[in-house]
Amino acid sequence: MRDLNALLEIRGLSKRIPSARESSGERVLLHKIDAVIREPESIAIMGGSGQGKSTLLRILACLDSADEGDMYVRGASCSSMEPAKWRSQVCYVAQHAVMLPGSVEDNLRTVSRLHGTVYEQPLAERLMKQSGLDHIPMKGPAGDLSGGEKQRLALIRSLMLRPAVLLLDEVTASLDAISGRLVEDILLEWHREEGAALVWVTHHADQASRAASRIWTLKDGTLTDSELSCESGISDETAGSVRER
Numbered sequence: 001m002r003d004l005n006a007l008l009e010i011r012g013l014s015k016r017i018p019s020a021r022e023s024s025g026e027r028v029l030l031h032k033i034d035a036v037i038r039e040p041e042s043i044a045i046m047g048g049s050g051q052g053k054s055t056l057l058r059i060l061a062c063l064d065s066a067d068e069g070d071m072y073v074r075g076a077s078c079s080s081m082e083p084a085k086w087r088s089q090v091c092y093v094a095q096h097a098v099m100l101p102g103s104v105e106d107n108l109r110t111v112s113r114l115h116g117t118v119y120e121q122p123l124a125e126r127l128m129k130q131s132g133l134d135h136i137p138m139k140g141p142a143g144d145l146s147g148g149e150k151q152r153l154a155l156i157r158s159l160m161l162r163p164a165v166l167l168l169d170e171v172t173a174s175l176d177a178i179s180g181r182l183v184e185d186i187l188l189e190w191h192r193e194e195g196a197a198l199v200w201v202t203h204h205a206d207q208a209s210r211a212a213s214r215i216w217t218l219k220d221g222t223l224t225d226s227e228l229s230c231e232s233g234i235s236d237e238t239a240g241s242v243r244e245r
């Protein structure tokens with residue numbers, strides 16, 4: 001049954017990919033996935049390598065297509081919406097940041113321009129400072145930044161769209177421990193203050209415990225949804241599927 005008040009609703013999503021074993025066969029990567037984000041929650045996606053976590057996020061961001069199923073943001077179907085409009089509400093942040101041509105500021109402004117939103121300079125400055133990037137010249141080339149700096153700039157670029165749902169694909173994996181925690185804290189503060197839902201792919205049970213209240217575990221094409229209470233921490237089964245990697 002459709003949940004018209006949900007922030008994000010996923011109904012019957014399936015994805016088949018060419019099988020690595022047989023040249024003509026197919027493998028079902030995602031099998032009729034149903035999931036609902038009813039309110040601005042923070043959700044961790046876990047599961048072994050190759051289980052389809054990134055593919056699911058890319059489908060949710062309308063960057064990859066499903067073979068079956070549909071999804072809805074605040075009741076509006078993805079299949080009846082311009083992809084750019086969908087992506088301004090459901091925004092994917094990749095594990096390896098890609099910079100747009102031009103300066104740091106161009107990167108921040110271009111996204112606002114593409115989506116027809118106002119460029120909020122005070123917000124850009126606040127997020128740069130919070131992310132430890134305030135020493136970086138805004139007019140300097142974005143391509144010269146280090147990998148970790150690019151990752152943080154890409155995240156700021158996405159936050160400035162104020163999406164309803166942020167899809168975070170191992171966004172702290174390439175950062176050192178201190179920068180990783182900094183980014184985690186910024187995202188959690190954003191989640192609390194702006195009411196954005198967060199969906200994090202992570203391989204770290206401790207990060208999931210800190211940052212999420214619910215876990216989606218992907219295994220053999222199916223998604224299992226479980227609550228994560230502060231007291232109980234992460235379940236052995238989920239931790240096991242992470243250790244399997």
Ligand SMILES: Nc1ncnc2c1ncn2[C@@H]1O[C@H](COP(=O)(O)OP(=O)(O)O)[C@@H](O)[C@H]1O
Nearest residue numbers: 017018029047048049050051052053054055056
């Ligand atoms: N469009 C595609 N065509 C062929 N194979 C794909 C496609 N998308 C993903 N895959 C494969 O699907 C599997 C799952 O990929 P991925 O979603 O990146 O998993 P995870 O993020 O859980 O590690 C991988 O084996 C990947 O090579």
Ligand SMILES: [Mg+2]
Nearest residue numbers: 053054055169
């Ligand atoms: Mg992945």
